[in-house]
Amino acid sequence: xxxxxxxxxxxxxxxxxxxxxxxxxxxxxxxxxxxxxxxxxxxxxxxxxxxxxxxxxxxxxxxxxxxxxxxxxxxxxxxxxxxxxxxxxxxxxxxxxxxxxxxxxxxxxxxxxxx
Amino acid sequence: xxxxxxxxxxxxxxxxxxxxxxxxxxxxxxxxxxxxxxxxxxxxxxxxxxxxxxxxxxxxxxxxxxxxxxxxxxxxxxxxxxxxxxxxxxxxxxxxxxxxxxxxxxxxxxxx
Numbered sequence: 001x002x003x004x005x006x007x008x009x010x011x012x013x014x015x016x017x018x019x020x021x022x023x024x025x026x027x028x029x030x031x032x033x034x035x036x037x038x039x040x041x042x043x044x045x046x047x048x049x050x051x052x053x054x055x056x057x058x059x060x061x062x063x064x065x066x067x068x069x070x071x072x073x074x075x076x077x078x079x080x081x082x083x084x085x086x087x088x089x090x091x092x093x094x095x096x097x098x099x100x101x102x103x104x105x106x107x108x109x110x111x112x113x114x115x
Numbered sequence: 116x117x118x119x120x121x122x123x124x125x126x127x128x129x130x131x132x133x134x135x136x137x138x139x140x141x142x143x144x145x146x147x148x149x150x151x152x153x154x155x156x157x158x159x160x161x162x163x164x165x166x167x168x169x170x171x172x173x174x175x176x177x178x179x180x181x182x183x184x185x186x187x188x189x190x191x192x193x194x195x196x197x198x199x200x201x202x203x204x205x206x207x208x209x210x211x212x213x214x215x216x217x218x219x220x221x222x223x224x225x226x227x
Binding site: 044109 | 118119121155156157158159160203205213214215216217218219220
């Protein structure tokens with residue numbers, strides 16, 4: 001079975017620009033969660049998508065938005081980029097919202113640098 | 116956002132030594148998880164704990180779910196060089212959005 005695939009692996013954007021990050025979930029998983037990991041910190045929950053709808057959101061502003069597609073893949077969009085948005089963005093897929101927390105499989109992440 | 120209190124921040128040990136790290140929270144969790152993250156990779160699940168007081172092993176790794184449900188620890192016995200990496204605890208409270216709350220991580224360095 002294929003794992004979680006994220007693209008691109010790295011990118012550099014300018015402050016004020018917009019960015020789209022992509023995630024293909026593990027085969028058989030129908031839920032995707034996004035996390036932001038700043039340097040030297042643990043991952044922070046951004047939001048979760050289940051059945052193509054947002055199903056819970058962390059403490060992130062509305063300029064962070066997402067989509068989930070019928071094939072369960074997902075996009076994370078960030079508008080009006082700020083320098084503090086520089087981080088590793090992790091996608092985690094799971095089955096049925098990851099009940100119990102044990103069913104999450106993380107991708108390798110997208111390293112975003114905002115200059 | 117909330118992060119769990121994980122200690123120590125870093126450890127430098129000799130190969131063959133045992134390691135212990137712990138995690139505390141002001142909130143109760145229904146599940147405690149321990150992950151390892153290698154450079155350039157996402158976190159990989161090591162151990163999952165589901166009940167207060169539970170003690171679970173995975174090879175040389177042993178973890179416990181605290182009785183108060185607000186803490187957990189991870190032990191690694193007889194460390195080897197490939198144990199190098201960042202170890203994260205994470206709590207899962209259930210509820211409607213199933214998010215994981217992570218600690219800040221423990222950086223483990225093993226000297227051969």
